[in-house]
Amino acid sequence: MSRSTAILVALASLLLLTWFTVALRYEPIESDLTERVKRALSANAINNIAISARGRDLTLEGEVARQVSVQRVAGIAADVRGVRSVDVSGIRRRQSLLDPNDPLHPRFDVSKIEKVGGDLSNPMSAATCQRMMARLAAARSVRFVAGSASPMPESYPVLGDLARLAYQCPGSQIVIGAHTSGIADRNADRLSLARAQAIEQFFYIAGITAERMQVVNYGNSQPIAPNTTPQGRAANRRITFDIVPFQ
Structure with missing residues (x-):
């Protein structure tokens, strides 16, 4: 070579x-x-x-x-x-907040959803909005049709009040949390998430912009009661509202 x-x-x-x-x-x-x-x-x-x-x-x-x-x-x-x-x-x-083909897609009577609006020259702080929303959500729970993500008609007023509070703090994001009990149940998890998304859609119809909202599925990671009793599990199946200032 x-x-x-x-x-x-x-x-x-x-x-x-x-x-x-x-x-x-x-x-x-x-x-x-x-x-x-x-x-x-x-x-x-x-x-x-x-x-x-x-x-x-x-x-x-x-x-x-x-x-x-x-x-x-x-x-x-x-x-x-x-x-x-x-x-x-x-x-x-996605063009819609929820998939319309999903069986858990909620139904609304849009004619009964009042649009939010008004003077925002003196907006609420995130902390004030958080306290007021937490107080309102604790005093008047949102009820849904059994096995469905559709809010019951009697819950429209409280959802409307929550939307009006959200409107009053335009510099903040509304985090809608879906929580479940510690019992492994895929259908219950899907229902909890669908209900949180339904509230997001209600707020959107009422006039809260989509960019201001976020749905978070917490699952069973944040229990507030023992899961050893039916009452405790019922308490853990809930929806929460957190108001977070935009960074």
């Missing part, structure tokens, strides 16, 4: 070794980035997004709730250490 041929063989071997090293290294990098971006999105209540990686460049696809902007999804992913670029052209926002 001539010297020039030996040099060419050595260079080819080096290039092949480099290619194998890069190829083997990319796979764990891509897996790690994908997992960390998934966790970051989940921490912001954004789930069911398909994430694919090509090196440090990510492509995200899927559907997000109406109140979640595509730019926000891109920003959360881009902030994860190691991500170089994020393509969110495959992300779309």
Whole structure:
């Protein structure tokens, strides 16, 4: 073998070794980035997004709730250490707050839902709004049709009062929390979440913008009573309202 041929063989071997090293290294990098971006999105209540990686460049696809902007999804992913670029052209926002084909989709008598409005020159602080909403929700519970996410007609006044309070603190976000008991019951979990989403939709019809609302499914992570009795489990199945100032 001539010297020039030996040099060419050595260079080819080096290039092949480099290619194998890069190829083997990319796979764990891509897996790690994908997992960390998934966790970051989940921490912001954004789930069911398909994430694919090509090196440090990510492509995200899927559907997000109406109140979640595509730019926000891109920003959360881009902030994860190691991500170089994020393509969110495959992300779309749901056009409705709830899927109309879902059997738990609520029904409303829109003619009985009063629109909120009025002077906002002296808005309430988030803390004041939180106290008033918590007091109102504790004194007058929202009731639903049995096994359904549709609010009962007698609950429209309290929902209207809650919406008016939310309107009075425009600089804050309303987090509507769905809570369940510690008993594993997928149907009960779905019903609890659907009822929280129904309240979100009621507020939206009343005039609260979608961007100001967020539904969070807490599941059984925040019990307020022991789950050892029917009364305790009933107390843990609830909907909460948290008022959070916009950052």
